[in-house]
């Protein structure tokens with residue numbers, strides 16, 4: 212397969228995963244004249260409301276995946292918990308961007324942090340534990356306060372516990388019965404920022420301005436730009452993110468989350484090998500937003516001008532609060548079309564500019 216091929220107008224983009232990110236990718240693709248094909252086991256996946264074609268099969272269904280891959284021109288994914296084997300089935304038939312190496316690195320918090328440390332990029336100190344016993348033993352090398360996270364399949368703060376004492380860890384260890392975890396030093400950060408960065412097929416890089424992110428209970432509540440950090444820190448964050456995407460030979464948009472420590476140092480917290488919630492502000496703050504940028508990169512088109520023209524406050528709308536959105540005309544409103552507004556579920560977002 213020719214990796215550098217520029218897809219012609221009207222080509223079809225296959226998207227694994229049909230959540231809100233897949234939905235906004237599909238909208239951006241359609242704006243550029245592409246068709247999309249959403250693959251998601253959930254028949255009610257929000258992206259299926261805005262796509263030309265869709266498939267409703269499990270990510271393990273090899274023949275369905277092969278048929279999907281045969282019917283599209285390039286493949287991408289909208290979340291990192293797609294089984295790696297799914298990507299391998301697809302990438303035998305079509306280019307998949309980002310590549311399998313990027314996905315496997317970001318699927319496991321221990322592999323991800325070790326990869327960052329090999330690049331000499333600082334993270335919170337951590338240890339891996341594969342059993343309750345190992346969790347207890349890890350106390351010899353790392354003292355509380357700590358945050359325990361499942362190494363795989365966690366998101367939005369799910370599968371995480373903060374522990375302030377050795378006794379608390381003893382009580383909690385059995386809760387992670389046989390589930391591999393990472394124990395990280397709890398960082399008393401000043402603030403959290405993220406960089407949304409895009410690398411195209413020939414290696415050009417474009418990064419959006421850093422966003423300052425507020426999380427509550429591990430879930431993103433709001434992102435604002437500009438972030439209240441010095442310019443030097445913003446450019447360091449972009450340089451670090453560039454190093455990461457280059458090392459992975461990454462194609463597409465990646466979200467890189469950072470902690471800014473009390474003494475203005477950057478620690479990389481997490482990588483998201485996809486468009487990212489903290490990049491939704493780009494829909495109102497830039498000529499070319501993260502979704503269009505990702506579609507451009509994976510189709511071999513030139514990536515665009517991601518310069519920011521406005522200050523933006525992006526607010527996530529969680530759970531039943533979505534029902535108030537039709538009354539809100541202060542900002543640009545995005546509703547994801549999910550029919551069950553469970554408490555804490557991401558249902559939409561608004562962007563207010565100034």
Ligand SMILES: Nc1ncnc2c1ncn2[C@@H]1O[C@H](COP(=O)(O)OP(=O)(O)O)[C@@H](O)[C@H]1O
Nearest residue numbers: 335365366367368369395396397398426429481
């Ligand atoms: N080591 C840490 N120290 C302090 N806070 C943390 C740490 N790790 C995570 N958090 C908090 O929890 C949030 C979610 O954790 P994260 O590792 O990004 O997992 P995910 O977003 O996949 O659920 C972070 O944005 C941050 O607010």
Ligand SMILES: [Mg+2]
Nearest residue numbers: 367468480481
């Ligand atoms: Mg995170």
